[in-house]
Amino acid sequence: MNALLSGWNCRVYSATSGDEALLVLPGMPAPPDIVIADYHLDDGVSGVTELQRISRACGRVLPGIIITANRTQEAQEIARRHGYRLLNKPVKPAQLRSLMMQLIG
DSSP: OHHHHHHTTOOOOOOSSHHHHHHHGGGSSSOOSOEEEESBOGGGOBHHHHHHHHHHHHTSOOOEEEEESOOOHHHHHHHHHTTOEEEESSOOHHHHHHHHHHHHO
Protein backbone atom coordinates (compact mmCIF):
# COMPACT_ATOMS: atom_id res chain seq x y z
CA MET A 1 0.00 0.00 0.00
CA ASN A 2 2.86 2.38 0.83
CA ALA A 3 4.48 1.78 -2.56
CA LEU A 4 1.19 2.23 -4.40
CA LEU A 5 0.35 5.50 -2.65
CA SER A 6 3.89 6.83 -2.94
CA GLY A 7 3.76 6.08 -6.65
CA TRP A 8 0.76 8.43 -6.83
CA ASN A 9 2.88 11.17 -5.21
CA CYS A 10 1.09 10.85 -1.89
CA ARG A 11 3.04 11.63 1.24
CA VAL A 12 2.56 8.45 3.25
CA TYR A 13 2.86 8.06 7.01
CA SER A 14 2.46 4.47 8.16
CA ALA A 15 1.58 2.96 11.49
CA THR A 16 0.86 -0.60 12.56
CA SER A 17 -1.64 0.40 15.26
CA GLY A 18 -3.74 3.30 16.43
CA ASP A 19 -1.31 3.94 19.26
CA GLU A 20 1.57 4.15 16.79
CA ALA A 21 -0.46 6.46 14.53
CA LEU A 22 -1.06 8.80 17.47
CA LEU A 23 2.71 8.94 18.00
CA VAL A 24 3.30 9.72 14.30
CA LEU A 25 0.78 12.60 14.17
CA PRO A 26 2.88 15.24 15.98
CA GLY A 27 5.71 14.78 13.47
CA MET A 28 3.46 15.50 10.52
CA PRO A 29 3.39 19.02 9.04
CA ALA A 30 -0.44 18.97 9.05
CA PRO A 31 -3.22 16.51 9.86
CA PRO A 32 -3.64 13.81 7.23
CA ASP A 33 -5.98 14.48 4.31
CA ILE A 34 -7.22 10.91 4.53
CA VAL A 35 -6.65 7.85 6.71
CA ILE A 36 -6.71 4.27 5.43
CA ALA A 37 -7.06 1.46 7.96
CA ASP A 38 -7.69 -2.24 7.98
CA TYR A 39 -11.02 -3.26 9.51
CA HIS A 40 -9.54 -5.99 11.74
CA LEU A 41 -6.39 -4.95 13.58
CA ASP A 42 -4.31 -6.88 16.11
CA ASP A 43 -5.76 -7.84 19.49
CA GLY A 44 -9.35 -7.51 18.26
CA VAL A 45 -9.08 -3.78 17.74
CA SER A 46 -11.28 -2.24 15.05
CA GLY A 47 -9.92 0.08 12.37
CA VAL A 48 -13.12 2.09 12.75
CA THR A 49 -12.35 2.73 16.42
CA GLU A 50 -8.78 3.71 15.61
CA LEU A 51 -9.89 6.11 12.86
CA GLN A 52 -12.13 7.79 15.42
CA ARG A 53 -9.22 8.12 17.86
CA ILE A 54 -7.02 9.65 15.16
CA SER A 55 -9.77 12.10 14.18
CA ARG A 56 -10.23 13.16 17.82
CA ALA A 57 -6.48 13.70 18.16
CA CYS A 58 -6.56 15.93 15.06
CA GLY A 59 -9.52 17.89 16.36
CA ARG A 60 -11.69 17.20 13.32
CA VAL A 61 -13.32 14.35 11.46
CA LEU A 62 -10.87 12.94 8.92
CA PRO A 63 -11.99 11.18 5.76
CA GLY A 64 -11.34 7.48 6.17
CA ILE A 65 -11.27 4.32 4.13
CA ILE A 66 -11.60 0.93 5.76
CA ILE A 67 -9.97 -1.99 3.92
CA THR A 68 -11.27 -5.47 4.72
CA ALA A 69 -11.74 -9.03 3.58
CA ASN A 70 -14.88 -9.09 5.73
CA ARG A 71 -17.74 -8.95 3.23
CA THR A 72 -20.56 -9.00 5.77
CA GLN A 73 -23.37 -6.48 5.77
CA GLU A 74 -22.47 -5.73 9.39
CA ALA A 75 -18.95 -4.53 8.45
CA GLN A 76 -20.40 -2.30 5.74
CA GLU A 77 -22.99 -0.85 8.11
CA ILE A 78 -20.46 -0.17 10.86
CA ALA A 79 -18.16 1.69 8.48
CA ARG A 80 -21.03 3.65 6.96
CA ARG A 81 -22.56 4.50 10.36
CA HIS A 82 -19.28 6.10 11.39
CA GLY A 83 -18.88 8.00 8.14
CA TYR A 84 -16.17 5.84 6.59
CA ARG A 85 -16.05 4.20 3.19
CA LEU A 86 -15.27 0.50 2.89
CA LEU A 87 -13.27 -1.32 0.22
CA ASN A 88 -13.00 -5.08 0.07
CA LYS A 89 -9.72 -6.96 -0.37
CA PRO A 90 -8.12 -7.43 -2.74
CA VAL A 91 -8.19 -3.69 -3.29
CA LYS A 92 -8.25 -2.58 -6.89
CA PRO A 93 -5.87 0.37 -7.29
CA ALA A 94 -8.18 2.27 -9.64
CA GLN A 95 -11.06 1.89 -7.20
CA LEU A 96 -8.92 3.09 -4.30
CA ARG A 97 -7.64 6.09 -6.24
CA SER A 98 -11.15 7.06 -7.34
CA LEU A 99 -12.47 6.83 -3.80
CA MET A 100 -9.56 8.86 -2.44
CA MET A 101 -10.23 11.59 -4.99
CA GLN A 102 -13.92 11.65 -4.04
CA LEU A 103 -13.09 12.00 -0.36
CA ILE A 104 -10.42 14.68 -0.60
CA GLY A 105 -11.71 16.52 -3.67
